[in-house]
Amino acid sequence: MQSNGARGPVRLILAAAAVVSLAASLTACSDDSSPSDAASQAASAASRAASAASRAASAATQAGDSLASATAEAGRKFDEFKNGADAKDEVKTDGSANADSDGRATVKVTASNPTSSARSYVVQVDFRDTGGNLLDTTVVTVDDVAANGSKDATTRSNRGLTGDVDATVARAVRH
Structure with missing residues (x-):
């Protein structure tokens, strides 16, 4: 395409x-x-x-x-996580990506664990322009999120991105 x-x-x-x-x-x-x-x-x-x-x-x-x-x-x-639970609703980004010193987009990801034991998350974040076109995608792991707690991680695009860039959770798995 x-x-x-x-x-x-x-x-x-x-x-x-x-x-x-x-x-x-x-x-x-x-x-x-x-x-x-x-x-x-x-x-x-x-x-x-x-x-x-x-x-x-x-x-x-x-x-x-x-x-x-x-x-x-x-x-x-x-x-790698065949037995993980779909956790897309448990993970959020803060939306708009910020450029770091290398021009790569960075965004904070927050995983909220609703279970009664510590869990880890694998999260795919898509970076898109204002027209909705996919610019890049990354995967970040948020390890050891406490029971009924939340934890932050930061993901960074694989290459420099320009213009207004939004970051959204494409999918997430809890294991």
């Missing part, structure tokens, strides 16, 4: 191709054997645009690969 973020690089590549085509046409129309200044400038601009589009497409691919890897890792961690 292609995300909205991947459309921009594709548009840049198409625009760069159009500029290269225009530059070739201008060169062919030149009165002498050397390309005109306008054609040279257009060709140079097209080259820069193509390079920028290539870098943007590469960054989009890397971001997609990073998200796929994080999602797979979250699945593996949850697979």
